[in-house]
Amino acid sequence: MAILRLDEIGSVRSPVKESIETGWAEVVSDLVLEPRFAGGLRGIEKFSHVLVVFLMHQALFDPGTDLVNRPDNRDDMPEIGIFAQRARHRPNPIGTSAVKIEAVKGNVVTVRGLDAIDGTPLLDIKPYMPEFDRIESPVVPEWARTLMRGYF
Amino acid sequence: MAILRLDEIGSVRSPVKESIETGWAEVVSDLVLEPRFAGGLRGIEKFSHVLVVFLMHQALFDPGTDLVNRPDNRDDMPEIGIFAQRARHRPNPIGTSAVKIEAVKGNVVTVRGLDAIDGTPLLDIKPYMPEFDRIESPVVPEWARTLMRGYF
Numbered sequence: 001m002a003i004l005r006l007d008e009i010g011s012v013r014s015p016v017k018e019s020i021e022t023g024w025a026e027v028v029s030d031l032v033l034e035p036r037f038a039g040g041l042r043g044i045e046k047f048s049h050v051l052v053v054f055l056m057h058q059a060l061f062d063p064g065t066d067l068v069n070r071p072d073n074r075d076d077m078p079e080i081g082i083f084a085q086r087a088r089h090r091p092n093p094i095g096t097s098a099v100k101i102e103a104v105k106g107n108v109v110t111v112r113g114l115d116a117i118d119g120t121p122l123l124d125i126k127p128y129m130p131e132f133d134r135i136e137s138p139v140v141p142e143w144a145r146t147l148m149r150g151y152f
Numbered sequence: 153m154a155i156l157r158l159d160e161i162g163s164v165r166s167p168v169k170e171s172i173e174t175g176w177a178e179v180v181s182d183l184v185l186e187p188r189f190a191g192g193l194r195g196i197e198k199f200s201h202v203l204v205v206f207l208m209h210q211a212l213f214d215p216g217t218d219l220v221n222r223p224d225n226r227d228d229m230p231e232i233g234i235f236a237q238r239a240r241h242r243p244n245p246i247g248t249s250a251v252k253i254e255a256v257k258g259n260v261v262t263v264r265g266l267d268a269i270d271g272t273p274l275l276d277i278k279p280y281m282p283e284f285d286r287i288e289s290p291v292v293p294e295w296a297r298t299l300m301r302g303y304f
Binding site for chain 1: 243
């Protein structure tokens with residue numbers, strides 16, 4: 001167990017106060033940076049999307065139940081390791097989501113489709129760049145496609 | 153400044169020992185998990201790609217020079233904020249890259265195209281899922297396309 005000093009660069013302001021299982025696509029939320037980091041947004045408005053890196057602060061990882069399990073506890077799902085699924089109860093509860101920029105103003109980036117609840121600590125914002133982030137034709141098993149129906 | 157307890161889940165074994173500026177695409181490296189996490193890989197072989205979340209352990213963020221700068225210190229680049237570029241000297245030096253799985257064996261995932269040097273601490277491995285990770289037609293400014301030429 002390493003102890004890393006991480007700086008909370010800001011937090012998420014969202015109308016969603018508790019975790020939901022479906023319907024994130026149309027959620028509009030604000031990435032509110034601490035004022036000292038506002039300068040770091042310069043030029044971000046020229047990108048259409050950002051990759052948001054956040055801390056899923058309500059997650060707790062229990063190796064006994066979370067290392068391998070059936071996603072969403074569903075009987076129709078196979079037993080899958082935590083590194084082969086996107087569940088939030090993971091050894092390091094770091095979330096990443098690619099979302100659309102709606103507006104940038106001062107220290108606030110408004111985005112659409114972020115699956116993070118109100119108050120979520122922000123760790124990083126990266127411009128979405130196809131060279132790093134975009135896979136042309138990713139292969140995904142059938143169970144994962146089934147699981148994701150309706151999430152966004 | 154929050155202090156977060158993060159667990160190093162393993163590390164990168166790569167032929168690249170020091171950071172390079174170009175040519176990452178064909179680098180083949182191993183994600184070596186600590187044995188206690190090996191079970192967490194179950195089912196990952198059914199995905200073609202993973203999103204690797206790692207700590208850029210040699211990065212240091214200096215607000216004076218890193219919050220806004222010209223990417224790669226190039227005169228032909230505009231002044232850009234750190235959250236609008238992918239430079240490693242960022243407030244939280246967390247890297248993310250989407251890479252292709254070449255093989256999975258025990259506690260080791262062999263991948264192609266990971267831009268992380270030998271010994272890089274691993275924070276998370278996530279299956280690449282288009283719903284979270286894939287943007288159909290991202291818009292990127294001209295300077296960013298110029299900068300990325302040859303990186304992968």
